[in-house]
Amino acid sequence: MMLSTRQKSNIRHFIYYLVNGSLNFELIELTFGGKYFEILKTKPDYFYKTACVFINQEFNLNPSWPDTLKLGQFICHLHHRDLKTEQFEEWELDFTYNEPDLSSDFKRFSKWFVEKITDKDYSYRNYIENGASYIEQCFAIWANVVVINNNQIANFDFAIERVEQYINSYYLKDFKSNLEDWECELHLE
Secondary structure, X not given: OOOOXXXXXXXXXXXXXXXXXXXXXXXXXXXXXXXXHHHHHHOHHHHHHHHHHHHHHHHHHOOOOOOHHHHHHHHHHHHOOOOOOOOOOHHHHOOOOOOOOHHHHHHHHHHXXXXXXXOOOOOHHHHHHOOHHHHHHHHHHHHHHOOEEOOEEOOHHHHHHHHXXXXXXXXXXXXXXXXXXXXXXXXXX
């Protein structure tokens, strides 16, 4: 079984809004003083933890659309601890990926993404510099190729390899990707 079109759409839209700073635009502008993009490049933990809150909400609440305002509040809390998180449930703030389930596998992938370094030393900071569309495509590829069996991703390593294909084709001049069109599709619901 594959992720539903809604789940694929939510993942890619969340990632796009996370990177371009429009989860909760006014609060993010106020909190980061117009330097969101520059700060996000240096804070992979902001990306990872906000991705964890998103996926916890996605798989526990099954929303039709990501709660972008609440997710924006969360990333602002990471930057300014005086912004409270009492509106978040304990399960939303679970950043671990110990359990063999979809939520943990997404967290593992997000952690891999912020820690991945290419053969030519390109890394998370470069990925952020390339913008929301680039990172959205990486996460869309992952969401498109994962196969679910018993609420676990059965082909986690293969999904990572497909994203690596895209990353390498982006940064390594002579690298030829063998990604198929369906793997790169940006789903809408």
